Amino acid sequence: MLEVRDLRAGYGGTEVLRGVSLDVNAGEVVAVLGSNGVGKTTLNKVLSGVVPATSGTIRFNGAALEHAAAPEIVTAGLIHVPEGRKIFPNLSVRENLELGAYCRPRRGRAAKVDQVYEIFPKLKQRARQYAGTLSGGEQQMLAIGRGLMGEPKLLILDEPSLGLSPLMVEEMFALIARLAASGLAIMLVEQNVVQSLELAGRAYIMENGFITLSGQASELKSNAELKRAYLGL
Numbered sequence: 001m002l003e004v005r006d007l008r009a010g011y012g013g014t015e016v017l018r019g020v021s022l023d024v025n026a027g028e029v030v031a032v033l034g035s036n037g038v039g040k041t042t043l044n045k046v047l048s049g050v051v052p053a054t055s056g057t058i059r060f061n062g063a064a065l066e067h068a069a070a071p072e073i074v075t076a077g078l079i080h081v082p083e084g085r086k087i088f089p090n091l092s093v094r095e096n097l098e099l100g101a102y103c104r105p106r107r108g109r110a111a112k113v114d115q116v117y118e119i120f121p122k123l124k125q126r127a128r129q130y131a132g133t134l135s136g137g138e139q140q141m142l143a144i145g146r147g148l149m150g151e152p153k154l155l156i157l158d159e160p161s162l163g164l165s166p167l168m169v170e171e172m173f174a175l176i177a178r179l180a181a182s183g184l185a186i187m188l189v190e191q192n193v194v195q196s197l198e199l200a201g202r203a204y205i206m207e208n209g210f211i212t213l214s215g216q217a218s219e220l221k222s223n224a225e226l227k228r229a230y231l232g233l
């Protein structure tokens with residue numbers, strides 16, 4: 001579904017992505033793991049057309065997207081839920097959701113909102129509330145719900161567990177597992193190595209703008225190098 005080859009990008013003269021290659025197949029949950037500053041968010045921004053690639057290729061369902069603008073990428077079904085949620089605080093929950101469907105026809109939008117409410121009943125209870133007054137966990141649900149409104153074929157989740165309480169992190173991973181069980185392909189970009197490897201089928205480890213390790217999540221869980229670097233074991 002998604003095929004990234006030798007992707008390079010950066011800011012000014014500084015190269016942040018230094019040749020990233022990875023794949024996500026239909027129906028898969030793939031984790032991209034790494035600590036602060038290794039370039040995970042930059043990768044997501046390049047994949048969603050916010051930061052330009054300097055070289056390399058991005059193919060999504062056969063279409064070349066490395067030079068595509070953000071609306072074209074969203075329309076193709078590659079949808080990024082950004083780090084830090086980036087919801088619109090002064091709009092209601094429902095308005096935020098509706099904005100997620102801006103690139104889709106108006107017809108069917110209300111039904112789509114109802115589907116999101118089924119997945120996240122808390123959002124339905126708070127439909128008219130300003131999004132800025134939601135708790136951190138509710139804001140993360142809203143950001144994911146807004147992503148679903150765009151009818152993704154692949155949903156990229158950037159650090160969905162960031163800043164949430166341990167209990168809320170559990171709930172968030174359970175929700176992501178439910179979305180994955182519905183057949184949606186998910187690229188989970190996280191620092192939370194343990195829970196991400198529980199959820200994902202495959203994973204890539206990113207360091208300094210490179211993928212340094214990849215494989216089945218079940219195998220990576222017992223990788224000694226990974227345990228030492230990320231879990232202090």
Ligand SMILES: Nc1ncnc2c1ncn2[C@@H]1O[C@H](COP(=O)(O)OP(=O)(O)OP(=O)(O)O)[C@@H](O)[C@H]1O
Pocket residue numbers: 011016034035036037038039040041042043083191
């Ligand atoms: N807009 C920008 N201008 C200049 N440098 C940037 C910009 N955004 C990110 N960087 C730099 O690029 C590097 C990678 O940042 P990035 O946000 O991609 O990392 P990350 O792996 O997502 O980290 P985190 O988990 O902390 O968000 C960092 O050194 C950062 O300072």
